[in-house]
Amino acid sequence: MMKAVTRTRQWQRWVCSSCLSQRAVPALQRRRFSNSPKSAAVEIEPIIPASHAPPLYRDEDNTLRSVFDYPRFWREFSSHPGGVSVGLFRNAYLKEPRGFLTFARVSLRKARAVVSKVLAASSVQEYRAIVRDLDRLSDILCRVLDMADFVRVTHPDRNMQRMASMAWDMVYQYMNELNTMTGLHDQLAAAMANPDVTAVWSEEEKTVAEVLKLDFTKSAVNLPKKYRDRFVELSSEISAVGSAFVQEMAPDQDLIVLPSSDLRGMDPLQARELTRGGKVHLPTMSGQAALALRTVHDADARKLIYYASRTASRRSVELLEHLMRLRAELATLSGFESYGHLALRDRMMARSPEAVDKFLRALAENNRPKAMQEMAELLAEKRKAYPAVKRLDPWDKDYYSDLIRRPLRLTGRQGDLLSPYFSLGVVMQGLSRLFTDLYGIRLVPKQPVVGETWHPDVRRLDVMSDTEGHVAVLYCDLFYRPDKSPNPAHFTVRCSREISEAEMAEVWQQSKQDPDVPPFASPEYAANDGMTFSRQPNKTIKQLPTIALVCDFPHPSGHGEQQPALLSFFQVETLFHEMGHAIHSVLARTSFQTVSGTRCATDLAELPSTLMEYFAADASVLGQFARHYESNDPLPYRMVAQKVRQARRFEASDTENQIILAMLDQALHSPRAAQPDFDSTEIFHGLQRTYGSAPPDPPGTRWQGFFGHLSGYGSTYYSYLFDRVLAQRVWEVVFKSGDRGAALRRENGERLKESLLKWGGSRDPWKCLAEVLGDERLAEGGEEAMALVGSWGSTRQN
Incomplete structure (x- = not known):
């Protein structure tokens, strides 16, 4: 009955140098904003910069950048005279x-x-x-x-x-x-x-x-x-x-040993690190093995690496199949046809495996021509070296994809081209400006008090609404630490909820009688354990959503205090994605915590975060904030467009693989798992043969034993694809519409908020989608609505 949902498994406007607050930026740091000659390193048309931040919030805007970009400013801003910990x-x-x-x-x-x-x-x-x-x-x-x-x-x-x-x-x-x-x-x-x-x-x-x-x-x-x-x-x-299953996951062969001459094409420095006695000792499940599949010229060497990296141990497969059988028994005990039927019944838009199947088949049909075209391009690339070949082998795909992608890569040192335009403070500044444009809310740095945060690097931001005042608290733990998980994550530490007068009176009375309860200043604070709350115009008390974002970005002190943390474009997308979860928690401030924020249909939870990735690559949005941290030059947008084209070059093939994995998840959680002849390897290979345009895995491989998501997702892996399709549709219908600047218009943000985001899980998600997309075919949901979504496809135009 009771569920603890903490994370859900998954961008802004520049400020010209003349507008920088003299109070917000210390003199030593302020010098970096003086105008300097434009860089001539890459002669590409720049994006047109937007005007600076609204005058009313300019000091907040400048402070937001400074607390993330300048360690000295942060130390001064966050310093306090001491006192008793508040917890x-x-x-x-x-x-x-x-x-x-x-x-x-x-x-x-x-x-x-x-x-x-x-x-x-x-x-x-x-x-x-x-x-x-x-x-x-x-x-x-x-x-x-x-x-x-x-x-x-x-x-x-x-x-x-x-x-x-x-x-x-x-x-x-x-x-x-x-x-x-x-x-x-x-x-x-x-x-x-x-x-x-x-x-x-x-x-x-x-x-x-x-x-x-x-x-x-x-x-x-x-x-x-x-x-x-x-x-x-x-x-x-x-x-x-x-x-x-997850912890003991292992390959059948831990190490691949090859003559060093067989690895021609691989980065020689990495190959040398793995070489002993003229032999390369390549760990099977490693980044080096993946790199070898992309770069080694010798097809026989790639074949050996491919077989090893696609064959899980028998123990891994046995654990996986045992897990599926146990879930099948649990479903039968609970009166369901399969575990898929049980899992999809609760808080899922699909509601049944049959509806998921409709979605995946429609998506596969939409995607297949594009995937086949990509395979034809790979075969043509292979024929440049081997004119007589008739087919691709499974170990060819990564190698020839990499060959085709290489001309699309930006020249020069990859990390130096885009990241100087994306200091963390500038990106946070841009996020706040985007949210102001779309929803009338902004991110305001707040000085933490004693004991409030868990590390000196953590920044507290108050989320402020133009109309409702203080609406959420956001803690940002964004810098790398050796003792911290490297996985980006959004945590809802506390959800929105309305607190009644009777409840406050009851807790206030308890606080006076229970010696374990600390002293509180008022019934409101007692009912909130001392944490922040808001009082609505009608006097209603609401506990504020309290959110923590965790990332592992480079610390500015790692480069000396003259250089802020600079993000790669991938890291910018990651931050936008996680902030999409946060904005969902902020806007869906329902009266009941059971349905607040991201506690919505599980296969809708990634829509707001995936949608934010589109904003991260939009020229008008980037024009709001992306500036070189030293010269203050605007970002040349074609650099971003080129980066995006490279990433999407074989998007249809990647989508096809995800479709097959989602189908595998459904098949393993179907009634087949209870049958005596249940064989996960045959099921996986059969799906590859039926739905794949790429060459299927050869006999003897058992890749499904590496599919750790089968443990956590349990019949809901399709959600990733489902939300990708929906995010693309919302972007095209609501924000893009062939109109530059549509991504920054308040009416579009209000449409998304009022139709979908503000409801959390308190309204039928199909009705929310029908309203935001203006498509009544979706309103009742069901199998046909799932098929319709699949028919839209998820492969974007380059």
């Missing part, structure tokens, strides 16, 4: 590591009180409050789980990580008990069946009720006890086998 994220329990356990214990006492209230409900008035009570119960638990999940993977203090893990375990164990508590399910069902109760519920309350009901159903709460016990056993075993 991590201003959570008053988290002033020291053991506070996590106190936070968990107090939260569990609150949760049990809510459960008792729900179980005791008997009057119409009490039943009317059940959805709000259950949402509050979920929020109480998720406040601990989401916070602990973030801390245990990001916080640099090992003791803090350990206490967060202990708190997480305490609360998660209780949550599992709730998921099989028949009394809560029965009370919710009784409330939903009573017209006198549902008549006063808002549409959002009705949606939350349906979500909670489905969560209970998926937990087998309606089954007899012995089946519920088996459900728990299976769930535990699935978790263990899934973890083993």
Whole structure:
């Protein structure tokens, strides 16, 4: 029933030198903005720069750049005279590591009180409050789980990580008990069946009720006890086998040993590092092996590398197939035809494997001619060296793709051409300007107080609305640290939710009686654990979305304080993508946390983030901010266009591979997994032969044993492709429309926000899409709507 959703598996305007605030930039740093001769390194037409930031927010705009680009400015801005810690994220329990356990214990006492209230409900008035009570119960638990999940993977203090893990375990164990508590399910069902109760519920309350009901159903709460016990056993075993599959994943052959002469074409420095006694010892699952497949001239050497890198160990495949069989049993126990039917029933737009199949087949049909054309181009490239050849071999694809891409690459040192135009501060400045243009919200640096952040590098930004004031808190942990995960991620540490007067009074009273509860200044702060909240015009109190973005960008101090962190274009896309998740959490400030922000249909969650990647490559958007960090020259846009063309050169072939993987995910979670002759290798190779235009994997290979996403996605891997198609469609219909500057127009941003983003999971996503795209064919969803989306395709024009 209760879910902790923390991350979801996945760009702005320049400021001319005369407008820089003398207060915002210290003199030593300010010198870098003086006008200098234009660089003549690349003579390409520049983008036309936009006017500088609105005068009302100019100081904020300049400060935003400075806190990310200039370490000295940041130290001065973030310095404070000291004082008592306010707790991590201003959570008053988290002033020291053991506070996590106190936070968990107090939260569990609150949760049990809510459960008792729900179980005791008997009057119409009490039943009317059940959805709000259950949402509050979920929020109480998720406040601990989401916070602990973030801390245990990001916080640099090992003791803090350990206490967060202990708190997480305490609360998660209780949550599992709730998921099989028949009394809560029965009370919710009784409330939903009573017209006198549902008549006063808002549409959002009705949606939350349906979500909670489905969560209970998926937990087998309606089954007899012995089946519920088996459900728990299976769930535990699935978790263990899934973890083993991912952690023990290995190739059948760990090392490939070849004569050094066979690796001609590979970077000689890398080859030399791997050479011992005239032999190259190439780790099978390594970046060097992937590089060899792209660059080694000898086809026989590539063949050996290909076989090794596409053949998982038998142990890996056995674990994978065992995991699929366990999931099939769980689905049967729960009354579903397959695990795919079970997984797609809850919070998915597709709703069934049959609808996913319609989408993938339509997408494959749209994509196939382009993929075949790309294969023909690769064969033509191969025939330049071997005129008599009739076909491509599987180990040819990467090699000849790389040969064709090479002329598209920018000349000179790759890292020096685009990154000087993308200092981190400038990109953050640009993001704020884009959000101001589209949604009337901006990012404002806020001085952190003692104990609020987990590392001195973390910047706090307040998200401010022109009309609603303070709407969210965003913590940016964007610089590399050796003890931090390198994977970019968006965490919703706390969701939006409306807090009633009765709840505040109850928590305020508890704070005076419970010795574990820290002292709070007011009922509002007590109800928010000390964290930031907002008061609406109607006096309603809302807990503010609290978001953390984590990346691993180069630290400016690594280059001396004269140079800010400079991002590659790929890193700019990454930051835009993660900020797309954040803006979804910011704009979808619903009254119920169960449906707030990214807690929407799982196969819709990547749409806002994928859409942001289109903004990152748009000329008018880049014209808002992209400037050389030293000369202040505008970015020559053709450099970006060339970079994008290179990345998309074989996009149809890449899409075809993703389609086959999504089909594999569906097939392995279908009723076939319960059959005695279930063979994942034959299923994978069969899909390649049926739907691939590229040469299929040869017999003897077992690549599916490396497909770790099968553990985490479990029948929902198609979501990546689905949201790519939707993002492209939204971009073309709402923002691009052949009109330069459409990506910056407020009416277009408002259309997206009002039709889709602001709803989170509180409205039927198909109706949201139908409205934003102006296409009523989508409004009811179903198999035909999925097929329609697939027919649009996802391969963009170069």
